[in-house]
Amino acid sequence: MTVLRGATLIDGTGAAPVRDAAIIVKDGCIEAVAIGARGPWPPGHDVIDVSGLTVLPGLIDCHDHLAAHGYDLARRWGLDEPASTRHLRTAHAIERALALGYTTVRDAGGLDAGFGKAVEEGLIQGPRLLTAIAIISPIGGIGDSMSPSGHKCVVTADPALPRGVARGVDDVRNVVRTMVRAGAGVIKCATTGGASSRAGHGPRDPAFDRDEMRALVDEAHALGLTVACHALGGPGLRLALEAGVDSIEHGCYLDEDPELIAMMAERGVFLVPTLTVYEYHRESPAPHVRERARVLREHHLETVRRALAAGVRVVAGTDAGGHGHPPNAVELAHLVAAGLTPMQAIQAATGLAAECLGLGRQIGTLEKGKRADLVVVDGDPLADVGILTDPERIRLVLKDGVTQIRR
Numbered sequence: 001m002t003v004l005r006g007a008t009l010i011d012g013t014g015a016a017p018v019r020d021a022a023i024i025v026k027d028g029c030i031e032a033v034a035i036g037a038r039g040p041w042p043p044g045h046d047v048i049d050v051s052g053l054t055v056l057p058g059l060i061d062c063h064d065h066l067a068a069h070g071y072d073l074a075r076r077w078g079l080d081e082p083a084s085t086r087h088l089r090t091a092h093a094i095e096r097a098l099a100l101g102y103t104t105v106r107d108a109g110g111l112d113a114g115f116g117k118a119v120e121e122g123l124i125q126g127p128r129l130l131t132a133i134a135i136i137s138p139i140g141g142i143g144d145s146m147s148p149s150g151h152k153c154v155v156t157a158d159p160a161l162p163r164g165v166a167r168g169v170d171d172v173r174n175v176v177r178t179m180v181r182a183g184a185g186v187i188k189c190a191t192t193g194g195a196s197s198r199a200g201h202g203p204r205d206p207a208f209d210r211d212e213m214r215a216l217v218d219e220a221h222a223l224g225l226t227v228a229c230h231a232l233g234g235p236g237l238r239l240a241l242e243a244g245v246d247s248i249e250h251g252c253y254l255d256e257d258p259e260l261i262a263m264m265a266e267r268g269v270f271l272v273p274t275l276t277v278y279e280y281h282r283e284s285p286a287p288h289v290r291e292r293a294r295v296l297r298e299h300h301l302e303t304v305r306r307a308l309a310a311g312v313r314v315v316a317g318t319d320a321g322g323h324g325h326p327p328n329a330v331e332l333a334h335l336v337a338a339g340l341t342p343m344q345a346i347q348a349a350t351g352l353a354a355e356c357l358g359l360g361r362q363i364g365t366l367e368k369g370k371r372a373d374l375v376v377v378d379g380d381p382l383a384d385v386g387i388l389t390d391p392e393r394i395r396l397v398l399k400d401g402v403t404q405i406r407r
């Protein structure tokens with residue numbers, strides 16, 4: 001048994017912080033949370049004194065691309081370096097996320113299931129990984145690897161990544177099953193273009209029809225997986241919600257259709273705004289990307305405000321990869337700037353994030369019976385969530401009760 005004693009506890013439920021908490025860990029789980037308990041602890045307890053520090057649930061990023069390392073075509077298609085170098089680059093990004101207190105990451109496309117296996121076997125240190133494998137879209141959608149010149153990427157960087165293009169209702173079901181066979185822990189699809197999608201397929205341009213999306217959601221749910229849908233605006237955004245997806249990724253133009261925000265609140269659909277990625281898109285070398293990101297910014301911020309006011313569960317995702325791998329908690333600072341309180345931002349990366357991933361019963365809060373995923377930080381993240389981006393502040397990380405990082 002391990003006891004962490006003396007820290008200020010932020011438990012991830014949104015409850016006010018509590019001083020002088022003791023967290024007792026047994027067999028990978030939280031055995032008890034005791035306030036003001038001083039011991040003495042029975043023999044055999046490994047007591048870690050974390051007085052003066054803050055303990056939080058292990059952090060969760062709901063939208064990352066750990067195997068992506070740049071937006072330019074050669075990088076995107078894995079042409080500019082040996083596959084082994086690329087895989088080790090991905091492993092490095094995975095290790096870094098853990099070192100920053102992220103004990104769970106949902107990968108929204110591009111990461112094969114082998115990385116999760118490598119983490120489980122201890123070949124590399126990393127968060128528990130829930131991967132979408134590849135993004136599912138119709139021809140011309142964001143899951144279709146086509147260059148601006150019309151050349152198609154025929155060689156995938158990784159044979160463990162099945163094609164994400166689905167052609168019609170029957171094929172949609174087949175592609176979902178193929179992702180599941182390849183180890184998907186979530187189904188990721190796209191019903192609109194985005195900021196960085198090809199010219200001609202922008203944020204309000206739809207992809208997939210009603211029957212295809214119903215089949216996709218139906219098949220994913222039948223196989224026990226949630227559906228995370230990239231959707232920015234226009235008819236594709238409504239289509240995704242009407243088809244029953246579980247989270248809207250980006251959702252930048254939700255403010256244009258308040259009925260959809262009400263629908264999300266009522267059905268418990270999560271919003272993953274991924275504010276971080278648009279910081280980079282606004283400075284993109286590609287003029288059409290830059291322009292789209294600049295035009296959508298005010299809508300995006302208004303969307304977050306309205307979603308919060310309507311009671312939509314807003315959760316944190318960086319959408320990192322194309323722009324490198326900044327500290328995942330950068331998103332929390334953006335969420336606070338967009339109007340979340342620091343406590344709401346922390347919930348967005350802990351308790352609510354776990355629910356978004358369908359793991360609310362296992363992780364996300366520091367409560368009896370949950371997996372012992374936790375991070376101890378030097379400082380008060382409620383005064384400044386930005387401290388969570390500083391590796392020096394991350395003093396201790398436990399995953400499943402096992403010490404991963406200790407400084």
Ligand SMILES: [Zn+2]
Binds near residue numbers: 063064065108319
């Ligand atoms: Zn993404």
